[in-house]
Amino acid sequence: MRYNQARLRRLNTEPLRANGEYVLYWMQIYRRLERNHALDYALRCSRELGKPLVIYEGLRLRYPWASARTHAFVLAGMAANHAAAKERGLNYWAFVETPKHDRGSPDGHGLLHRLAARAAVVVTDDYPCYIVPGQSEALARTTDVGVFAVDGNSVVPLSLLGAPISAAAHLRPRLHKAFAEAWPHRAKARPVFDEIATKRVSAPFPTWTPPRDLGAVIRALPFGEPVPPVTSMPGGTTAARARLAEFLAKRLRGYAEARSQPRAPQDGHASGLSPYLHFGHLSIEEVVEKALHTTGDWDVHELRLHHRGKREGFFSDDADVNGFLDEALTWRDVGFQWHWHRRADTASLQTALPGWAMGSLRAHASDPRAYTYSIEEWEAGATHDPLWNAAQRELVATGTIHNYLRMLWGKKVIEWSKSPDEAYRTLVHLNNKYALDGRDPNSWTGILWCFGLFDRPWAPERKVLGVLRYMSSANTAKKFKLDPYYRYVESLPTIEAVRSGHDRS
Numbered sequence: 001m002r003y004n005q006a007r008l009r010r011l012n013t014e015p016l017r018a019n020g021e022y023v024l025y026w027m028q029i030y031r032r033l034e035r036n037h038a039l040d041y042a043l044r045c046s047r048e049l050g051k052p053l054v055i056y057e058g059l060r061l062r063y064p065w066a067s068a069r070t071h072a073f074v075l076a077g078m079a080a081n082h083a084a085a086k087e088r089g090l091n092y093w094a095f096v097e098t099p100k101h102d103r104g105s106p107d108g109h110g111l112l113h114r115l116a117a118r119a120a121v122v123v124t125d126d127y128p129c130y131i132v133p134g135q136s137e138a139l140a141r142t143t144d145v146g147v148f149a150v151d152g153n154s155v156v157p158l159s160l161l162g163a164p165i166s167a168a169a170h171l172r173p174r175l176h177k178a179f180a181e182a183w184p185h186r187a188k189a190r191p192v193f194d195e196i197a198t199k200r201v202s203a204p205f206p207t208w209t210p211p212r213d214l215g216a217v218i219r220a221l222p223f224g225e226p227v228p229p230v231t232s233m234p235g236g237t238t239a240a241r242a243r244l245a246e247f248l249a250k251r252l253r254g255y256a257e258a259r260s261q262p263r264a265p266q267d268g269h270a271s272g273l274s275p276y277l278h279f280g281h282l283s284i285e286e287v288v289e290k291a292l293h294t295t296g297d298w299d300v301h302e303l304r305l306h307h308r309g310k311r312e313g314f315f316s317d318d319a320d321v322n323g324f325l326d327e328a329l330t331w332r333d334v335g336f337q338w339h340w341h342r343r344a345d346t347a348s349l350q351t352a353l354p355g356w357a358m359g360s361l362r363a364h365a366s367d368p369r370a371y372t373y374s375i376e377e378w379e380a381g382a383t384h385d386p387l388w389n390a391a392q393r394e395l396v397a398t399g400t401i402h403n404y405l406r407m408l409w410g411k412k413v414i415e416w417s418k419s420p421d422e423a424y425r426t427l428v429h430l431n432n433k434y435a436l437d438g439r440d441p442n443s444w445t446g447i448l449w450c451f452g453l454f455d456r457p458w459a460p461e462r463k464v465l466g467v468l469r470y471m472s473s474a475n476t477a478k479k480f481k482l483d484p485y486y487r488y489v490e491s492l493p494t495i496e497a498v499r500s501g502h503d504r505s
């Protein structure tokens, strides 16, 4: 546990409450009952204080980019947690806000304060973006009990990854250096819920139980414009593990060579795990562990230390495993580490971008644009470019977007918007509204990468993009066979059908 002290942050100076009834784990983003560092810490508090553990998982009705899609994914996870908690005899208190809570008490916000008021200590997830830091800080400011946040974001605690970096190549050596020491300190695969932790506490509100027809409940909620659930990607730990197993057995082979080839998800080499990682239904530590074990009985001594800091060969001499882990660790951590230090900077391009990129965008701000589109046209996939429109249709219909096309998708919005600021607003809106993995650190840093973050200047200097890396649909078509991808997208509901609410797939 001493190593994992590096994951712990005290959010206020309030004392522990000696006569508190329980230890409260407020599960905000890492929504699972295993391999969860915050849960491990809450269990440790429970043992040391001799108090039962209460796990509180809530879902508000209104949150930025709220939709039936996000709700369905989160609620499927909550239903799975509800069943697993029941089996283990846990005090798992779920709260799902409905319109009736708007008209009277208790609403989600007041409820949390009431739960904290009876707690000996509050433990929560330390997540560096979206509404999570603000919510945690608000509770810590206004409650009179100690609040602790636990960084369960990745294998190496973010506080051990050093100063902010400007390129993945700078983070990789630090990550490789810290990896072997962090590895034995992974969260518990099977946490022990002892008699003290599971001692019954009665909830002061009617806790949520999964309805028989989750779909009908979600359809009745007032979300405004339809962003329907994605039935091909159900939420929850069981679905996440099934996806991981399928990927490792059938599609990891070929990852290094072919992951960028646009394909239907079931035919391609991308894992499709990012929504599960985002909502915490799956632990990144489990993903890494199981990927490494595809090579046999992997042990930390098998790290290729002479490849430390290099993209290839550090984790394994299996190029597919190594390539996958470079994305799942180095690239994923790039976004988390950046937000850890510079969360507030995502508010504008000026604060987020390196000087060379901002300077170049400014120098080309008044270049004439070959095309410009309104937000309605972007959203409707109504540009002149069939590949851009196809990527947008994939995003709207399935909540995912192929990684290579996601880069192209972002670059083209910059090129065909009136200004870089407008392009940034458009991309944040579309990504976070439709993508199941949206509202993640890598949502903002992925988008900002299109504007030059973590990249370098590229010659030749062009209109509009200046020295930002250029991508085009014509080059993509030369590089990859796109017919299978177009056929796949044609099989999906149209954007119009999805947005008019006529698609319930």
Ligand SMILES: Cc1cc2nc3c(=O)[nH]c(=O)nc-3n(C[C@H](O)[C@H](O)[C@H](O)COP(=O)(O)OP(=O)(O)OC[C@H]3O[C@@H](n4cnc5c(N)ncnc54)[C@H](O)[C@@H]3O)c2cc1C
Pocket: 259, 269, 270, 271, 272, 273, 274, 275, 277, 278, 324, 327, 328, 329, 331, 332, 333, 335, 401, 402, 403, 406, 407, 410, 431, 435, 437, 438, 439, 440, 442, 443, 444, 446, 447, 449, 450
């Ligand atoms: C414009 C733009 C927006 C993006 N928005 C998001 C977002 O909202 N949420 C999000 O999680 N990622 C985002 N990314 C990064 C990347 O596109 C996704 O993480 C990846 O496509 C997820 O698909 P996968 O799980 O099949 O990836 P795989 O190839 O299977 O990779 C495994 C895991 O590694 C991580 N990963 C892979 N590629 C990247 C990458 N380039 N950057 C960071 N992490 C990576 C993800 O956690 C992913 O689940 C964005 C990238 C761009 C260019």
